[in-house]
Amino acid sequence: DSVTSIGGGAFSDCKSLRSITIPDGVTSIGSWAFWGCWYLRSITIPDSVTSIGDSAFSGCSSLQNITIPASMTSIGDRAFFKCSSLQSIAIPDSVTSIGDRAFAGCSSLQNETKQEIRRRFGAGIV
Incomplete structure (x- = not known):
């Protein structure tokens, strides 16, 4: 069996996480999945991912850049809220x-x- 989703809160508040590569085949990143991972600097999201849940990366204050794959259709409420180091997306x-x-x-x-x-x-996103 292979992983098809990153569950809600799966890595929430994981302070030691610095980078992550989500494996091919994962189709969704759940709500709060990486919430509060303050030191997470980089994440690689494969083309298989189509949705990012609410607050999935909220508070990841060290995250600098992220590439959203062409397969993505939806990004949830506050998905990248207070990612204060995020420079480009x-x-x-x-x-x-x-x-x-x-x-x-x-x-x-x-x-x-x-x-x-x-x-x-719209204006309420940023």
């Missing part, structure tokens, strides 16, 4: 839904990125 056209305040508190996010997110999804 590319959101592919496949994403049709981003939850409320998904990128709020991302104080290092580039202005161009913030403007693009607001243009596509």
